Amino acid sequence: MPSQSSVQSMMRAIAATRQIEIGCDECFEQLDRFVDLKIAGENVEEALPLVWQHLERCNDCREEFELLLSMLEAAAP
């Protein structure tokens, strides 16, 4: 039986659902490029929309994206 708060997350997830979504493997394959573009100041939402959307929906991949981004920002001069 879902709790009220999980029904809310579920509704948000359903509202955001698209017919075509990439999986975690495809997202991971493109994640390095995505992060490099982001650091270069590119509009990643436009450049790699499916990766961007996956990161919005998948906690595991978003956590990896955020860690990678912070590591690279730390290394930047």
Place this chain on the structure above:
Amino acid sequence: MSERSNLEWCEILAPPPDNAAITDLRIILVRGLRYGLTERDVTEADLEDFVQDALLKILRELASFRGEARFTTWAQKVAVRVALSELRRKRWRDVSLQDLLTRQADSDFTPAVLTDPTPNPEQKAVQGIMMDKIQYIIAEELTERQRQAMMAVMQGGMPLEEVAVRMGTNRNALYKLLHDARKRLQKRMMGEGLSPDEILAMFDEA
């Protein structure tokens, strides 16, 4: 050392890999992970383990680097996956899927009405009807596997990777299973004229 081009990195790490290059890469990975994981409970020994595993993986998977990003970004991506997989495994080590789902079921026996300091009976009744309706749709549309995975992720907060291990699958396949579940629910709700946004608004007002 970070001046190397992608091609130079690939050449110098190709078998037999150059020791100096491995040392350089190790430094980059340790520094990155140490910085990125400061907020977490990670020891220097953990860091060393993560980096060691990541280096082996990088050398093993060198051929899959397609040169679409900086080599060092790709290498750090591999290290991120290694480190977070291990941290997730440790964090959830003692939680079985059964425990997680049972614990949720128990806590659900406390109706929201009892915990809400300012209950609005009419609104609560409407919410209750909607909750029943959603549960009915879930039971009708989703397979037991989809339902379990969705509850474990959305209600239990367990990472996909950990749910996948427990369900004998992998993270990518589990994402697809959940995507299929969301599509089914979306379609059914649309067919019944139910809008997720309106339902959200109904609960947000609570």
